[in-house]
Amino acid sequence: MNRYDAVVVGSGHNALVTAVYLARAGWSVVVLEGNDRPGGLVRTDEVTVPGFRHDVYSSAHPLFTSGPAYAELGPELAACGLTYRDSPFSIGVSMPGAESAVFSTDAAANVAEADRLAPGDGAALAALLADFAPYAGPVFALFAADLADPGPTRIVHGLMRDDGHCSTFAQRFLRTSRDLLEHRFSSPVLRGLLAPWALHLGRGPDEANSAFWTLLTLVAVTTAGMPTPEGGSEQLARALTTLTERHGGRVETGRWVERVLVRDGLATGVRTADGEVVTAARAVVASVNPDQLYLKLLAHEDGVVPPVIRQQADEYRYGRGCVQLHLALSEPPRFEDERLTRTGLVHLTRGLDALSRSVNEAARGLLPARPTIAFDTPSTADPTRCPPGAAVARLQILDVPLRLRGDAAGEIDTRAGWTDDVKNAFADRVIGLAARHTPNLPGAIVGRHVIGPDDLARFNPNCGPGDPYGGSHELAQSYLLRPLPGQPSHRTVVPNLFMVGAATWPGHGVNGASGYIVADKLLTSGARTASRTV
Secondary structure, eight states, rough: OOEEEEEEOBBHHHHHHHHHHHHHOOOOOOEEESSSSSSSOOOEEEETTTTTEESSSSSHHHHHHHHHHHHHHHHHHHHHHHHHEEEEEEEEEEEEGEEEEEOOSOOOHHHHHHHHTTTTTHHHHHHHHHHHHHHHHHHHHHHTOOSSSHHHHHHHHHEEEEEEEOOOHHHHHHHHHHOOOOOOOOHHHHHHHHHGGGGTTTTTSSSSTTHHHHHHHHHHHHHHOOOOEOOTTTHHHHHHHHHHHTTTTTSSSSEEEEEEEEETEEEEHHHHHHHEEEEEEEEEEOOHHHHHIIIIIIITTTTSOOOOHHHHTOOOOOOOOEEEEEEESSOOOOSOOOOOOOOEEEEEEEHHHHHHHHHHHTTTTTEEEOOOOEEEEETTTTTGGGSTTTTEEEEEEEEEEESSOOTSSSSOOTOOOOHHHHHHHHHHHHHHHTTTOOOOOOHHHHEEEOOOOHHHHOGGGGGTTOOSSSOOOOOOGSSGGGBBBTBBBBBBSSSSSEOTTTTTOOOOOOOHHHHHHHHHHHHHHHOOOSSOOO
């Protein structure tokens, strides 16, 4: 069969969320994935030593478990084998001089922890969250809506305007993370606990609007924790695939799509790399970035893409790169603060100023001399990932450049780019820095695997030259300017062709939101019927 109501291009978790909803509603659906397994960057493999299962790209899923798709699909996904595990503490920080802190989902304990770091910071933390509380409902409602629709537009206007003037929320919305943290808190450790989270949302601590995302992450991880699927992050993709198939949908791998076909102004299906035409009677949903969609998948369709959209797609920008070290350990890492061994994700950092410096070095194309390290050991919450008594660890560095121009420390020759030698030399640096926080780390390593921007680029076209977040999230490429100024929504220039994924609102991360938004659009407003003749 090659005739369906909907064809979904790519099988990232957002694409699978859309497929599940359409299949549940009785649509005939096929998902076409080029790689060997569905899931995109939600993938788990034994990349170091047999018996050690690593989340190769993404890991914990607090944004997904606190989002609308999981609220509705959770019981069905559980029946398909998805079980989440969590650690006692959500986030932590380790700084030089054995200074450390942890936050959990216990609000009172978090206030007490902040006060332990600096008297008065507990009250400041409570006040920060209380100040945000009146806006929480409208803000989080936007994460399940297309910002370009009339309803969300009214919500945004209500947030940004007050009695005809710009609101307090608007001013806070544009602040930098540095401004927020230095204004609110006196403890360098508390600032160090919160500042690195801007990196996980594609922002630096000195970028406009980064305070908003630092605050949203704080709310998310102290509400939802850091849940990770038992058996590995890929269990989410497997459960979504199983649920799609239980409702009659199909998920096919090894099926690269090279064209979206258009006739009479509507998408009629796709052509795969092997020449097969798969038709779509109602909609095509593409989990791709705008440069891929408009410059590749629709490039052959004369007159379909307006020149301004083609130009904007050509100017779509990618942000920083990512290096990940996957370690098989003979024993769990040991911190002086033993709470950090029971924490979902710990940042190893020298603080806000050091983070700012390393992000600036990356912006100038330099390997940072002292990068901030996101350190997580998912085997703490999920012992099934490795043999008894052992551990799997991931060291993620998000303040690295996509294209190398040098090394801030002057030690690594980067002239040949992201070669294996460069990645391994940088990995040695990272392990050396991490060992200052976890002294048993080097001796416990029994296997390691290093992933750099070049590996991301080869594995997933949505990473462009190696950006794990599917495109820069600077303010000029966010919100109603995302994916493109001329297409501020999930709707494309072809009425029944939709986009999902990190390039669309609300952006990157395992959240399922864009998949939910597009499914809702298709099922509530319907899609125009395309011709079945290509």
